[in-house]
Amino acid sequence: MSRPLLYLSYKQDMALLNTSAKRAWTLVLAVVAVTLPFLLTDDILVVLATACAASIGAIGLNIVTGYGGQVSLGHAFFLAIGAYTAAALSGDPDSTRLIGFGITSLPIWLLAAGLVAGLAGLIVAPLAARLRGLYLAVVTLGLVFIGEHIFKHWRELTGGVGVGRPAAVPELFGFQFAVDGAMFTKAQKLYLLMLVLLVIFGVLARNLVRSRTGRALAAVRDRDLAAEVIGVDVTRYKMIAFAVSSFYAGVAGALLYVMIGFVEPGSFNLGMSVQYIAMVLIGGVATISGSVLGALFITLLPRITRELPAVLPFISASSTAGGITVFQVETILYGLLIIGFLIFEPRGLFGIWIRIRSYWKSWPFSH
Amino acid sequence: MTEFVATVVRGLGNGSIYALLALGFVIVYKSMRVISFAQPAFMMAGALLVGYLVMSMNFFLAVLVALLLTALLGAGVERLALRPMIGKPVFVIAIITLGVDIVIRTVVNAFIGLDIRQMGDPWGLKQVDVLGAKIDQRHLATLVTTLIVVAALFAFYRWSRTGLAMRAASSDQEVALAQGVSVGRVFSLSWALAAALAGLAGVFLSTGIGLEQNLWLTALKALPVIILGGLDSLGGAVVAGLSIGIVEALVGSYGDNLHPVFGGDFFLVVPYLLMLLVLLVRPYGLFGTREVERI
Numbered sequence: 001m002s003r004p005l006l007y008l009s010y011k012q013d014m015a016l017l018n019t020s021a022k023r024a025w026t027l028v029l030a031v032v033a034v035t036l037p038f039l040l041t042d043d044i045l046v047v048l049a050t051a052c053a054a055s056i057g058a059i060g061l062n063i064v065t066g067y068g069g070q071v072s073l074g075h076a077f078f079l080a081i082g083a084y085t086a087a088a089l090s091g092d093p094d095s096t097r098l099i100g101f102g103i104t105s106l107p108i109w110l111l112a113a114g115l116v117a118g119l120a121g122l123i124v125a126p127l128a129a130r131l132r133g134l135y136l137a138v139v140t141l142g143l144v145f146i147g148e149h150i151f152k153h154w155r156e157l158t159g160g161v162g163v164g165r166p167a168a169v170p171e172l173f174g175f176q177f178a179v180d181g182a183m184f185t186k187a188q189k190l191y192l193l194m195l196v197l198l199v200i201f202g203v204l205a206r207n208l209v210r211s212r213t214g215r216a217l218a219a220v221r222d223r224d225l226a227a228e229v230i231g232v233d234v235t236r237y238k239m240i241a242f243a244v245s246s247f248y249a250g251v252a253g254a255l256l257y258v259m260i261g262f263v264e265p266g267s268f269n270l271g272m273s274v275q276y277i278a279m280v281l282i283g284g285v286a287t288i289s290g291s292v293l294g295a296l297f298i299t300l301l302p303r304i305t306r307e308l309p310a311v312l313p314f315i316s317a318s319s320t321a322g323g324i325t326v327f328q329v330e331t332i333l334y335g336l337l338i339i340g341f342l343i344f345e346p347r348g349l350f351g352i353w354i355r356i357r358s359y360w361k362s363w364p365f366s367h
Numbered sequence: 368m369t370e371f372v373a374t375v376v377r378g379l380g381n382g383s384i385y386a387l388l389a390l391g392f393v394i395v396y397k398s399m400r401v402i403s404f405a406q407p408a409f410m411m412a413g414a415l416l417v418g419y420l421v422m423s424m425n426f427f428l429a430v431l432v433a434l435l436l437t438a439l440l441g442a443g444v445e446r447l448a449l450r451p452m453i454g455k456p457v458f459v460i461a462i463i464t465l466g467v468d469i470v471i472r473t474v475v476n477a478f479i480g481l482d483i484r485q486m487g488d489p490w491g492l493k494q495v496d497v498l499g500a501k502i503d504q505r506h507l508a509t510l511v512t513t514l515i516v517v518a519a520l521f522a523f524y525r526w527s528r529t530g531l532a533m534r535a536a537s538s539d540q541e542v543a544l545a546q547g548v549s550v551g552r553v554f555s556l557s558w559a560l561a562a563a564l565a566g567l568a569g570v571f572l573s574t575g576i577g578l579e580q581n582l583w584l585t586a587l588k589a590l591p592v593i594i595l596g597g598l599d600s601l602g603g604a605v606v607a608g609l610s611i612g613i614v615e616a617l618v619g620s621y622g623d624n625l626h627p628v629f630g631g632d633f634f635l636v637v638p639y640l641l642m643l644l645v646l647l648v649r650p651y652g653l654f655g656t657r658e659v660e661r662i
Binding site (some may be wrong): 225 | 448458465477593635639
């Protein structure tokens with residue numbers, strides 16, 4: 001019987017689940033996540049499924065911004081590319097109004113969405129590799145505006161302003177996810193699908209960041225000059241970070257479109273980029289589980305604030321009535337949360353979890 | 368020809384607004400090395416205050432009072448949200464300013480409501496003849512005011528003791544501290560200045576056309592402007608602001624002859640495309656300082 005947390009090899013230390021507590025908690029979480037669809041109502045399941053899709057996008061942003069240190073405000077642009085690639089691939093080929101190829105198989109359009117967005121990321125990356133810090137932030141912001149313009153005008157792809165087009169059809173070997181079945185409802189099926197995809201992409205990302213590439217990215221983030229001196233090919237890793245992050249964004253965009261169903265071409269805007277930044281910051285910079293927590297939090301926020309008028313009567317539920325509306329409360333709350341987290345808990349929700357964990361680990365010697 | 372003159376003057380008018388906003392960005396950047404994404408919020412706040420104040424006083428007095436209040440708001444934000452973050456990575460501080468922007472803008476929007484608020488300015492949509500071209504008076508007023516403000520700002524930076532302190536803090540904070548410059552005061556002052564400049568831009572932006580919630584998007588046009596001019600160059604901000612204004616106006620007037628692929632409102636994205644093109648050649652903008660890399 002060895003001592004707890006005694007590692008005899010590097011491999012053991014770097015294992016995916018390197019402590020027994022982690023193994024146990026992962027199992028518990030997995031069981032809870034799989035039983036949820038049978039306990040919760042459909043409307044909450046839809047929100048949770050959307051959160052899973054958003055989590056994939058947040059993980060992507062965290063790879064480039066949290067691990068790679070490249071500030072990107074252009075995430076919405078890559079989400080849009082993924083969303084429209086998937087929608088176009090799975091769209092009706094006979095339609096005269098819209099581009100469509102009729103490929104409804106989920107793995108194909110999902111991968112294509114990721115790859116096209118990743119390619120777009122690679123095209124932008126050389127420019128990004130030349131720039132640093134806030135210059136890069138503003139340039140990626142420019143991408144969002146240019147993208148918005150393109151999507152608003154390319155009606156054959158996006159359906160046009162105010163009209164839109166149907167999202168990709170989630171279908172796997174003839175099994176339809178987006179229709180109510182005999183055993184499962186639509187919401188239950190979609191939730192389980194998104195959950196499985198989140199786990200796959202989460203584990204992939206976790207493996208990426210604890211590999212050689214991940215360490216190189218962290219070195220670039222911490223000090224790119226120093227990284228270059230010790231032999232890290234900075235430009236190459238910046239490009240990898242951008243491409244991988246855009247791939248994740250593309251996948252997330254396609255899935256989000258499936259969940260929301262109708263997307264206005266103008267909704268992939270600065271606000272959406274900021275939302276993803278908020279997910280990363282509130283969840284925890286440079287942690288994969290933090291990204292998931294942040295995405296859950298931001299996606300659930302509107303659902304929570306919608307309950308507020310019942311508790312606080314001075315908040316009104318509709319935008320036509322006087323006083324503060326729910327939407328304004330939600331926006332203010334979300335701004336304040338960004339500020340508050342950054343000032344008081346820079347490590348985000350994940351940091352709070354670390355505190356709780358170390359409290360119990362060192363109990364009864366809490367200091 | 369007359370259409371060309373009118374277009375250029377319109378471009379200079381809008382360009383002055385961008386220049387005012389960009390100056391605010393640059394002033395904050397010079398003092399803190401941070402892009403303050405809160406500028407759109409200050410712009411809206413300044414314009415909203417004028418909209419309320421003109422109901423009880425003269426327009427020019429209202430502008431003065433409103434700018435003072437906006438400056439106070441800027442200094443207050445700096446003290447509450449930015450001061451605790453000194454020494455943290457600039458990216459984190461920039462995101463805090465994004466949060467500040469969201470909060471202030473939502474409050475301002477609640478006051479604006481869904482209506483368009485008129486500013487009660489003396490120009491309205493009146494026009495004058497210049498070289499036979501019909502030109503909105505407000506564009507001329509904007510241009511002239513901007514030139515005066517820019518001259519005053521440059522004189523302030525160049526010749527006043529406070530301006531010297533600000534330049535010192537911008538070139539090296541620790542050395543400035545050792546020489547007795549209160550860097551904290553420089554931060555406050557630069558935020559106040561930036562907020563007031565943004566407020567002024569907001570006033571000019573909403574004269575004639577009125578103040579409505581979507582105007583804040585115009586403030587983001589100042590971002591390509593500062594990148595184009597260089598983040599730490601006041602002169603660059605003015606030059607880039609005016610040129611982007613002119614290019615945008617020209618594309619807006621003559622862009623219809625372009626290929627339909629570009630779309631009808633192509634002029635909206637021209638500043639961003641221009642920014643990308645310039646950055647391909649000069650990563651630090653036209654007048655920005657090249658970062659020295661030391662190992």
